[in-house]
Amino acid sequence: MSNAEQNQDYTSGEMMTVTAARALENGTTCFVGIGLPSEAANLARLTHAPDVVLIYESGTVQTRPKVLPLSIGDGELCETALTTVSVPEMFRYWLQGGKINVGFLGTAQIDRYCNLNTTLVGDYTSPKVRLPGGGGAPEIATNAGEVFITLKHSTRTFVDKVDFITTMGFGRDGKGREGVPNIGKGPTRVITDLCVMKPDPVTKELVVVSLHPGVTAEQVQEATGWEIRFAETLKSTSEPSAHELEVLRELKERTARAHTGQ
């Protein structure tokens, strides 16, 4: 845990989720990854963005879960959806068909060019740690209009070079999207428990644009596996409001009750 939260009535995790939620504008169509992105997207829906459209790769379109799904295909997602389509249709018509404004992803590793690794740590043929793999991310990252990424900040997750590019941000040299037709903008912001980062408009290297309250640039650098750049005018992220915290905590409480109730 960071120092940040010591004098605050919210945790750094809550700060991250609230900040990630705020990134989603009302009316946006969002393809939601499970876990942190799902938590943030549903918080957005329950606060400032009641008309955000949440789509999960299980085929559930415009879903309004009362509790957070544990899996990407919980019954709750289908029961509260406008409609549920097949998985091939989801990936073909809705994602590849260009209907998604924002893809919201988590990851295990990320590098300075926002390349994501969810495949393995170590070498492919003899991995140190085998991770779950690509899932929906490789095509969410290229076929959504833009991509938001949220994850906890540490030198384990923010690495100089990802061991494997499961999902391209901007490629090993930052130029991976150049000249590719019909490709989305790619990652436009990364939200962690310490700060908010955006890719440099030209080089695509991640730049810290906003520090969460109480977090120092040094803390960010210590938690990052490369020499990270900071914007010239570094902002301070707005604190969570009492309402946001209340809604988020209620949501997580409802979720915990639902998932242990059986």
Add this chain to the structure above:
Amino acid sequence: MSNAEQNQDYTSGEMMTVTAARALENGTTCFVGIGLPSEAANLARLTHAPDVVLIYESGTVQTRPKVLPLSIGDGELCETALTTVSVPEMFRYWLQGGKINVGFLGTAQIDRYCNLNTTLVGDYTSPKVRLPGGGGAPEIATNAGEVFITLKHSTRTFVDKVDFITTMGFGRDGKGREGVPNIGKGPTRVITDLCVMKPDPVTKELVVVSLHPGVTAEQVQEATGWEIRFAETLKSTSEPSAHELEVLRELKERTARAHTGQ
């Protein structure tokens, strides 16, 4: 009308429909063309083949219309179907996916190699008569397990060379299916108001195998635009039974009432 029917209590058209219906075995999955094939397929379902599965290109799967549809997408087809799928799914999963045993087609022109023309009479750029075009037939003919064809016999329909191959039987030289992977057997029988024909197993040229009661070989030759071959042992097609005629006439009466009732 042929001489055949003068001493009989059924018409040559009824003879054709009953014979075409009998070609469909119970349990067969049949992709049904509108018009004569639809009449025959439904007669089969209402007589000897109660479990024949009728599929129409409108997406209606396993349909049991009480009256014959005027169009390929009449409401009756959907209301009596097991389920109705989208048209892309129909052509992709059900036809191309290899689920169809028999494609049942009509045509405007046919040649000795069972090539079908439903595109035009004359030249493509300045047609004498413009016909409706391909519809489902080109891929029904290649993706169904086998193909039955039914149409009225005349020199207008049985031509030496079709003006245009909309739908391949066996190609201009009879060899159009050779070496093509994943292709159906193609036409295996042609049923007209005069006779039944099958392709020669080797050359694929149409051979008359059965004459309808009262029809002579000369009549068939006169109604055919090329020198047609006859099997060495030419059979006589069985007459319609009283039951078949009764069911067919009731079906057509119900249909006529339904289509003028509005």
Add this chain to the structure above:
Amino acid sequence: MANVLSLQEAVAMYVQDGATVCMEGFTHLIPFSAGHEVIRQKKRDLTLIRMTPDLVYDQLIGAGCAKKVIFSWGGNPGVGSLHRLRDAVEKGWPHQVEILEHSHAAMACAFEAGAAGLPLAVLRGYVGSELPNVNDQIKFIECPFTSERLAAVPSVRPDVSIVHAQKADRAGNVLVEGIVGVQKEAVLAAKHSIVTVEEIVDDLDTHPNACVIPGWAIDAIAVSEKGSLPSYAHGYYPRNNSFYKEWDAIARDRDAFTQWINDNVMQAGGNVG
């Protein structure tokens, strides 16, 4: 996000002269009232895409709206020819109309590919057919895994698609039920879309896997009661098969056709059949 407009407003806003327009509905739910509005607004030089041109395009062609027609079966179902289509192709009345024809399988796949954001559709198709000789948009590719030869056609990606559906809710979400054809694909493949509906309701009252097009994937919703007659709307009214038969005589004759369009479309606000 779908705006609820009048049909007149929706057509004026989204159907431009020279546009590629797709009005779909496979026998069922054909958007006739929208087609008539296009005729009334005298849109010109349209490239009209539809698997089965049906009476709706026969009327548009005869009324002079079409420059080109892309289709796969151009008849009056169960009745015979589309005489206005034939007259335009064979005799150039009211002017020459270019045609590009496919098979149903290829067009169905091309709609699917358009909805799926792909530039092409791949199918086991056109084997032995001479259609590729007269349609330069049919090509063949080799499967990189099996070396099989497969047909390829460009996907359908219209400027505007127009479909008719049973109902929309107040957020513009649309339910299509029964023979759903390629309507959903047509809407998703198009740059803009208009959906005419029988009614707007509070609740679509549907089941988990219904064919629902979300309002945010549609540009305009217009209420058009009986908007698909003489085609039909499952659950609302049956197909007017008699009118399909009567159309044969009307469309055979240029004067009878012109009179019919004048009386029933130009002078009328709504649909007929």
Add this chain to the structure above:
Amino acid sequence: MANVLSLQEAVAMYVQDGATVCMEGFTHLIPFSAGHEVIRQKKRDLTLIRMTPDLVYDQLIGAGCAKKVIFSWGGNPGVGSLHRLRDAVEKGWPHQVEILEHSHAAMACAFEAGAAGLPLAVLRGYVGSELPNVNDQIKFIECPFTSERLAAVPSVRPDVSIVHAQKADRAGNVLVEGIVGVQKEAVLAAKHSIVTVEEIVDDLDTHPNACVIPGWAIDAIAVSEKGSLPSYAHGYYPRNNSFYKEWDAIARDRDAFTQWINDNVMQAGGNVG
């Protein structure tokens, strides 16, 4: 035409050692009881295809049934790793298992293509990903119309697919409702298919566009009440999320796993969770 068999008979008849087997169900309707029957019958050298291996393949892998796994996301959803999959890949226990991994989009398209009788699926995929470096089944083709570079993967065409569904009628027609995943595609793409159902009913009591798989497209139906627990069946019972969490500890340890399989699968007739 579907025969109604016991699950034991169906698996014995259609799942052969060395076969390519697909058990689908996207989180929902995972055919656990069928997977357990495969374990009980000690099937070996299976190539297992599934977008998300989930606990069902973790169990099959740990029990020694798998030679190769083709998948696109191999985790315990919302919980963590599939420890039996990892132990097999990383340490070769109980023996080395080969993996071939895709993205979800590619596998979804590959199922679609398999159902559609095509040898390949084409998609806008894998741009910039290093998965093509480690999966030689990912190739790229050029669109003959636009020259765009598109990914191509072989279609999924299993020897046998097994899915679970809510219900069948007496003719073997099956209703799948809710999150339908790639189940229909899995059945249609396979040479043979087994569908386990919660119950057999007189009437599916469904709506016009429901996801119904006709009995004649299925080889065997087996009744298996609660056959997808700890996954779920929409309209029947919820997902046992607690068991998914408990599985983490069971699967972490080889002995605990072996004991669990012995107690709950080998010694049991039905499913557990």
